[in-house]
Amino acid sequence: xxxxxxxxxxxxxxEVVYExxxxxxxxxxxSIIHHSNYIRWFEEARLYFMDEAGLPYKQMEDDxxxxxxxxxxxxYKVSVKYDxxxxxxxxxxxxxxxxxxxxxxxxxxxTGTLCATGESQHxxxxxxxxxxxxxxxxxxxxxxxxxxxxxxxxxxxx
Numbered sequence: 001x002x003x004x005x006x007x008x009x010x011x012x013x014x015e016v017v018y019e020x021x022x023x024x025x026x027x028x029x030x031s032i033i034h035h036s037n038y039i040r041w042f043e044e045a046r047l048y049f050m051d052e053a054g055l056p057y058k059q060m061e062d063d064x065x066x067x068x069x070x071x072x073x074x075x076y077k078v079s080v081k082y083d084x085x086x087x088x089x090x091x092x093x094x095x096x097x098x099x100x101x102x103x104x105x106x107x108x109x110x111t112g113t114l115c116a117t118g119e120s121q122h123x124x125x126x127x128x129x130x131x132x133x134x135x136x137x138x139x140x141x142x143x144x145x146x147x148x149x150x151x152x153x154x155x156x157x158x
Contacts, residue, residue, distance in 0.1 A: 014148045015091040016052045018045040019109065022084045032079040038116050039072055042104045045088040046120065049102070053148045060141065065132060067122045070099070074118040078108075085109040092149045097135040097142055099123045100149075 020041060028034040050057050057067065080086055087107045094101035099121060106116040124132045134142035 014053065015089055016045075016049040018048045018088040018090060020044065020086055020088060022080050022082055022086065024082050027082050030079075032081055035074070035076060038074045038076070038106065038118065041086075041088055041106065042072065042074070042090070042102070042118050042120055045090040045104060046102050049090045049092075053144070055141065055144055055148070063138065063141075064126055065134075065138060065141065066125050066127065066129070067100075068125060068129075070121040070123055072118065072120040074104075074116055076116050078113055078115045080106070080108075080115050086115060092145065093119070094121075095145050095149045097124075097133050098131055100145065 022033050026033050026037045047057055050060075060067065085108075087109050089105040089107065091103050092100055093103045100123075101119060101121045104116075104118040104120075105114060106118075107114055124134055126132050132138070134145065
C-alpha cells in the first residue's frame with residue numbers, strides 16, 4: 001500500500017495545527033487508537049482552532065450561542081499507535097451564518113504520514129435550540145468567522 005504524506009489542501013483557508021500524543025487508554029485490543037477517539041480528537045482540535053481564531057467556545061456559550069454537531073465523519077488511512085505524536089490540521093471550509101463545516105487532517109508528527117481525514121458540520125442555535133443567524137443576531141461573531149474562512153461562501157453557494 002502506498003504511504004500517504006500530508007500536504008495542505010489548496011487553497012488553504014486559515015488553518016490551525018493542534019498537536020496531540022496518543023494515550024494508552026485510547027488504544028484497543030489491536031494496540032492501535034480506537035476509531036471513536038479520532039472524533040474526540042477532531043473536537044479537541046476544533047475548540048483549539050476556535051480559541052486561536054478569537055472565537056472561544058466558552059464565550060460564545062456565555063453569549064447564548066450553542067454549536068451542536070449535525071454530522072461528523074472520519075476516514076482512516078494509517079493506524080495511530082500508543083505514544084505516537086500527531087498533528088491535527090483543522091480549518092473552516094464552509095460558513096453561511098447559520099451553519100459551518102470544519103475539515104481535519106491527522107498527520108504523524110515525525111514522518112508526515114497522513115493517518116486520517118474528516119469533517120464535521122455544525123449549526124448555531126440559542127439556548128432553546130432554535131436556529132440562530134449570526135449575521136442578524138451576532139454580527140461581531142459573524143464577521144470574525146467570515147474573516148477566518150477567507151470569506152468563502154458556505155452551504156448551497158450562499
